Amino acid sequence: QHRVSTMGFPAVPAPPESERVCVFGTGDLGRSLGLRLLQAGYGVVFGSRRPHSSSSLLPHGAQVLGHAAAAQSAHLIFIAVQREHYDFLVPLANQLKGKVLVDLSNNLKKNQYPEANAEYLQSLVPGAEVVKGFNTLSAWSLQNGPSDANRQVYICGESVEAKQAVIAVAIKLGFSALDRGFLSVARELEDFPLQLFPQWRLPLRIAIGLSAAFFFYLLIRDIIYAYVTQSKDISFRIMVSLANKVCPIVSLIMLSLCYLPGVLASFLQLYRGTKYRRFPDWLDRWMLCRKQLGLLALGFAFLHVLYTLIIPIRYYVWFKNRTTQFDMTTAWRGDSYLSLGILGFGLYVLLGITSLPSVSNALSWREFSFIQSKLGHLTLLLCTAHTYLYGWNRFLSSSTYKWYTPPGYMLCLVLPSVVLLLKLLLITPCVDRTITRIRQGWERGADQRNPKDSQPLIP
Amino acid sequence: QHRVSTMGFPAVPAPPESERVCVFGTGDLGRSLGLRLLQAGYGVVFGSRRPHSSSSLLPHGAQVLGHAAAAQSAHLIFIAVQREHYDFLVPLANQLKGKVLVDLSNNLKKNQYPEANAEYLQSLVPGAEVVKGFNTLSAWSLQNGPSDANRQVYICGESVEAKQAVIAVAIKLGFSALDRGFLSVARELEDFPLQLFPQWRLPLRIAIGLSAAFFFYLLIRDIIYAYVTQSKDISFRIMVSLANKVCPIVSLIMLSLCYLPGVLASFLQLYRGTKYRRFPDWLDRWMLCRKQLGLLALGFAFLHVLYTLIIPIRYYVWFKNRTTQFDMTTAWRGDSYLSLGILGFGLYVLLGITSLPSVSNALSWREFSFIQSKLGHLTLLLCTAHTYLYGWNRFLSSSTYKWYTPPGYMLCLVLPSVVLLLKLLLITPCVDRTITRIRQGWERGADQRNPKDSQPLIP
Amino acid sequence: QHRVSTMGFPAVPAPPESERVCVFGTGDLGRSLGLRLLQAGYGVVFGSRRPHSSSSLLPHGAQVLGHAAAAQSAHLIFIAVQREHYDFLVPLANQLKGKVLVDLSNNLKKNQYPEANAEYLQSLVPGAEVVKGFNTLSAWSLQNGPSDANRQVYICGESVEAKQAVIAVAIKLGFSALDRGFLSVARELEDFPLQLFPQWRLPLRIAIGLSAAFFFYLLIRDIIYAYVTQSKDISFRIMVSLANKVCPIVSLIMLSLCYLPGVLASFLQLYRGTKYRRFPDWLDRWMLCRKQLGLLALGFAFLHVLYTLIIPIRYYVWFKNRTTQFDMTTAWRGDSYLSLGILGFGLYVLLGITSLPSVSNALSWREFSFIQSKLGHLTLLLCTAHTYLYGWNRFLSSSTYKWYTPPGYMLCLVLPSVVLLLKLLLITPCVDRTITRIRQGWERGADQRNPKDSQPLIP
Known part of the structure; x- marks a missing residue:
């Protein structure tokens, strides 16, 4: 189970509402995360702009729906999309109301934007509970599960309940999660993977x-x-x-x-x-x-x-001379x-x-x-x-x-x-x-x- | 307080319901654990097949009852019995309904049984909340309290409330407890004490x-x-x-x-x-x-x-020759x-x-x-x-x-x-x-x- | 933000009830802590015997009231007073009912008093929830925020809710808090900063x-x-x-x-x-x-x-002789x-x-x-x-x-x-x-x- 495989994955029975999570974004990050979630026993619903054309590459066992339908099917939504494309979430404000949005994003360099990605996401969707998290993992760990040096996950956010829900997922994926405080810490968490001593x-x-x-x-x-x-x-x-x-x-x-x-x-x-x-x-x-x-x-x-x-x-x-x-x-x-x-x-x-x-x-x-x-x-x-x-x-x-x-x-x-x-x-x-x-x-x-x-x- | 003593232990006043815990099993493990719990201020009720004959060796201050009566007297029950004898719990299903059962057991070798002991226990008593825990401690620590390298206790289980109750006991005994997730982790916890690099x-x-x-x-x-x-x-x-x-x-x-x-x-x-x-x-x-x-x-x-x-x-x-x-x-x-x-x-x-x-x-x-x-x-x-x-x-x-x-x-x-x-x-x-x-x-x-x-x- | 400054601190807008904390004591410890709390976004109310004369040295942005009024303005009260003066709290018993009192005190030597300071405080104000905490930090850390070796905060107390409230403050100040159990651990926490190997x-x-x-x-x-x-x-x-x-x-x-x-x-x-x-x-x-x-x-x-x-x-x-x-x-x-x-x-x-x-x-x-x-x-x-x-x-x-x-x-x-x-x-x-x-x-x-x-x- 240390490596991801898109073939031969067993069919997963439909889990209850509460055990269903949603992943927005069908790129590499979204696909890897979706597969991990499926393996941990979650039902996974992908949200996609073109639900029909993107399904071929997605892990077997996951559902693919349009963004609005996907958002309504789960309480927890992982945003595996680059910050530049966050604005597609604005029209979904109604469906996202009260949902927990997990911001996984990282930037390419420090101080690329005036505010943290997670804070920007919160400002776009004020009705949702944004939790920053999982971004300090290596890509390898997110895809293949925790390894020796990658067991710790840091999260932050305003709502204690939202953070509890994300911590529960982290634990089920095998990580140990550490609550680092409020959303204002998000910038620190986003800068962490970029830092080189x-x-x-x-x-x-x-x-x-x-x-x-x-x-x-x-x-x-x-x-x-x-x-x-x-x-x-x-x-x-x-x-x-x-x-x-x-x-x-x-x-x-x-x-x-x-x-x-x-x-x-x-x-x-x-x-x-x-x-x-x-x-x-x-x-x-x-x-x-x-x-x-x-x-x-x-x-x-x-x-x-x-x-x-x-x-x-x-x-x-x-050959050195020595005093006598x-x-x-x-x-x-x-x-x-x-x-x-x-x-x-x-x-x-x-x-x-x-x-x-x-x-x-x-x-x-x-x-x-x-x-x-x-x-x-x-x-x-x-x-x-x-x-x-x-x-x-x-x-x-x-x-x-x-x-x-x-x-x-x-x-x-x-x-x-x-x-x-x-x-x-x-x-x-x-x-x-x-x-x-x-x-x-x-x-x-x-x-x-x-x-x-x-x-x-x-x- | 680093050593257990069966003599000269002061009489403990009767604690309230909530502070009473039950221990099934009057062997070495059960007796050591019961003594630790008594010292930490808990009321301890032992469950035994022969409540009258087994009391002489048990720590002073503990009560001894039949299994059914003992189960009813406390919310938290430590199962200090070897897996082979778990079937005595089946007829107690009614009394154990809604109780928290802490599975302390370890095996003698890996993969001795098809499923983890805690999972087996859960299948025998589906109405109870099984929590795996305390088994990664050394015998010395369980008996004498936490020492330098033995402060950490790992637990797992399906119910968050049940785990909270067990964590509270662990903290009161002086350990720091780490929630490792759901009951499926039990096998990992049971294999841990057996592993040798x-x-x-x-x-x-x-x-x-x-x-x-x-x-x-x-x-x-x-x-x-x-x-x-x-x-x-x-x-x-x-x-x-x-x-x-x-x-x-x-x-x-x-x-x-x-x-x-x-x-x-x-x-x-x-x-x-x-x-x-x-x-x-x-x-x-x-x-x-x-x-x-x-x-x-x-x-x-x-x-x-x-x-x-x-x-x-x-x-x-x-005596080595050197070139000149x-x-x-x-x-x-x-x-x-x-x-x-x-x-x-x-x-x-x-x-x-x-x-x-x-x-x-x-x-x-x-x-x-x-x-x-x-x-x-x-x-x-x-x-x-x-x-x-x-x-x-x-x-x-x-x-x-x-x-x-x-x-x-x-x-x-x-x-x-x-x-x-x-x-x-x-x-x-x-x-x-x-x-x-x-x-x-x-x-x-x-x-x-x-x-x-x-x-x-x-x- | 690594150093405290009493000048040029920006005015803080009035925070909601829940975000207001109270500090009893206007000595060095109280002032340093108050400033840290203000910087972390809390509203701070100092409780003082002479609210009018003591305000000149206090951090800008903090309110100063008499003890009774201050106690009523917040749910969480930090007691930054030496144990010798704790008796001024006895007449405040009514206002302190149900409040969380955080005992920050340390002693000058071990076993100075028969019981821990926090236990003494609890006995003086039985209606309040006493939580021991923050006392293991260095003065530098309490004043300037967590540094490399000073991120961990230990707390203990009887009430889980009271401890949760204190942990939330600790996290917001940037520390990571560890619940060490009940108030009986307070002596251990009070002895910790005194110990020298x-x-x-x-x-x-x-x-x-x-x-x-x-x-x-x-x-x-x-x-x-x-x-x-x-x-x-x-x-x-x-x-x-x-x-x-x-x-x-x-x-x-x-x-x-x-x-x-x-x-x-x-x-x-x-x-x-x-x-x-x-x-x-x-x-x-x-x-x-x-x-x-x-x-x-x-x-x-x-x-x-x-x-x-x-x-x-x-x-x-x-010059050593060698055998030939x-x-x-x-x-x-x-x-x-x-x-x-x-x-x-x-x-x-x-x-x-x-x-x-x-x-x-x-x-x-x-x-x-x-x-x-x-x-x-x-x-x-x-x-x-x-x-x-x-x-x-x-x-x-x-x-x-x-x-x-x-x-x-x-x-x-x-x-x-x-x-x-x-x-x-x-x-x-x-x-x-x-x-x-x-x-x-x-x-x-x-x-x-x-x-x-x-x-x-x-x-």
Whole structure:
């Protein structure tokens, strides 16, 4: 039963009124849906402009009538017609009065029309109860029934009874339906199938931009510099050595970009002395993509770990010269550097796991904020310390600054250091107390404005 | 309250009619359920053939009556009796009229009976409202209340009111109940507790078969060949070297087996010129286990990564001879090979993460298909290229073909190469256009059959 | 619309009766909620003791009335007042009759009061329908609307109609509401926002205690011993070598602590001859934190893997002496040791993945128990064998026992060996059969007590 077949479908006995549904539209969508409904035991009546000519392609067992007659034969009517043709419903207003119209339509792009298709349909047929639904399914699922990732159906509409009727059909088709609210949510449901990672775009662009910039910067500093000054061709290092410099740099910058907006927002609230004012739009948008910034940072950190771990099996490494004198300080530095990196990566992975929807749903808000804020800043601290230890005494050596440019790891330390310093400032007791009061609703200057109503939290 | 205790249970005051439930059956299941119901505040009446003799083992606070009297005392009756004994209910038809019967039963194996237990129960007592439910819980949960992984209860039945009543009890016992539809779903609910990874069996068998085949093939080619031709005992290499050859080989073959059916289905639709015909059964079954094939492939890739990364800490490796001459081409090849492997594994892990139910549920269908199809084929491409680079110039060297057999990595390249070539063919513009039209409902030859109804998508 | 703004909010036309809600309390919580309700299209009436003086800070568009008048203007009343002030509602009993009161309150600590706030509210105003809800949201979400991890709202209450009304508001505000049952659940909902990983505390303390104990033990045995007996400063090894000893030791002990209580419970049931008796409290509590013990063990195993894999890139390792004679047994032992570790870690990760809520929810109970019990004990077996192979012939060498103390890996083998031995005993056929009978409800001695009712499962 996973595939649709138009041949050999058994004859269905006539079901009672209540078990009959109507489908307007005899295109691919209408035919597929009609077949599914027949298989689930419903009686199906197709509404068509030319009931006699269109019947040959329709699933066996379905009736075909003119639109008016079809509308009168059932309480529930699926509108499997493109929005452009909705106006044929206007003359049917009488027959559609009190009926439940299920709007299945999707658009080809976002904001194609001023209002949602379902709202437009409701405005055309005000006497009917419009329910938006089933449009978030893949075509495959609508045709072949629910599969693993396609069991959930979202619906919305004004009338609770109409929604109940649609939910009953969804359940009978094997889906689980979720009521998302009133018809004003229809636009959101219609945009859903069109979206391709809208919240990931900005973070992805930042990641690609940073990667490209640092790739060329390090290409010049490492490969081209060696070629120009020592005529040495070390271009093969692009594949691993260079990648293993770009990855950690981008990861650390992205991680600090993930924690910077929170710090900025706190300072803004502190400066304004109230939480009752909108943040600037750019800050709002930035805060909304923190999760994506963090997960991309984790991805780069993961690649960095793999690139680092394969170092000893690289062909090239066997030819490296090694110092012959054991040095205690270098041993300490090296091991600390590695250990901090491992602990930082461990916390990084923990942050990633708690970002999984099923895990974060199981956490109380206090737990979620403990992990994402406290452990998040600790991760940033460990990774920054890891990078400082990597640099070690090379910060002061002039030979580090080839062509007067700083190495990549120095550049990438700027942002996390700033974030950590600002955060340190925010958690000093006096600043922290003011922030806490502001977040509990206290407003600077409000005491003067309305002394009776104010309730100082720390009397 | 996590454990059941038959001693020291406090006396419960008589609850109102509506809060009284009846349990038929005084075996372990009935007793455990009765105790849970008592603890949740319900009045419990047991129905028994011998009400006087069976009372000693029943939870304190419960009443015991004959079946007929018990049935009349409550609206909701839990049937905690094995299906074989259901016929005692037939003479009670009058008392059970309009009552809600909750069928808790499970079978010992699938398809033990022609119809579901709940459907059989309904046929015996047509006047009652049968609801299937609670059977998917573990015995532990039914007895001790919901735990972390056992909070969800599935129910099904024809009457919405009856289901509401059962859901209310489920909520009061601390479970969250999900209405899965009509009584025809009962078989599915009854099969659920019996299932042991039904969709994983075929993929697991393929994985074990491939692993065994390649293990023996490589055992002969590597270990036995060395013993026979050079009398060298290198059997210790079985543990790591051989395992690290079998894992990537099986992983790559499984990954291409995961993408092959999709490609075959496209060619079949192309050949038939329509999407309205069933795929052959074997193809259907194959497509349904693609996710499992991919996840097993990821598991083998994960082991391959670990086996590769521990190479430098292996005792044996310290004794390997190394060439003394640095070779630029080898450095390039080696680093590219490693880098491709890392990127491929990174994408592999990403595919695995998006297979998690909570993640794939949060994706729109377009996003899911982008990741699983586009990024999936890219992963296959990267891993195949990784393997080709591993082979490098050894493809042409005759010393590679010990005993005239090709090495494992060559054998495993056949399938992914075929899949990638076929996929390449499918995304050429002219083929892609035809496929897209077919998937939108266009049928080759349909234009002639019914010229009026056809709507050419590309005029 | 992600941020609250008190300025520039458009005037809202007067909504119908049914769309008007009332908010008692004009503090931060009441104001934030009122603004959200206004934005969602509701008419909002604030109830205040001093309706004239408090209006200046309230969101534009809301009405402010005295408590009695406000209560009469709407069916749904949000109580955004702290529990300490609930007594002002007592004189309003007449106006509140039949109204739905939504209790949003949280406490500062658990068990602050003898009964839940919502139950206290219900006792003060018995004529009203109290619904607990919205209190599990973060303040941010209540103010700014649902975000990724804050879409779910839990409610509970006695009246289904009252809950329906509250769910409708929740849906209109963009949340998805889950009915958790009757008002007796209120305490649970009130405790939820206060909790900070309650089930993780004991396992975390065990992990920290074990880590500290083994750290100091190994510090003395490795670093201080070398300093005292050979005057060698190898303190730098603390960062990696010592960490890489502590991690696997703690991981193995925690893993066996995760499987020990199940084994103990089986022996207790075997000894008592019944499953109908409570386990001691300590065993109950131990069993409830098995998942957390296992996940912490996985975390330590993950760190152990990373610490092991970076060994070859450690500076210090380049100076290690190597034996010059290849030894077949050592090669076998080394590779087997690594291979067992890899397979054990692979299964470990698999256990971790199936602990994710969304994955374990998709498993039937039989599948879950197969993975967690069968594969879990196999993991323990592999990891224990891995450790035995690590020790190898050093168990018998006296030089291993510095200062007469055994090395860490020997100490940590005690517990897993005991668990595996006990488990082995449990799965011998005769013991296994008895355990199975007990779990199916059989009681030793029950045959004598009540011979008629007993149903021997194995006749």
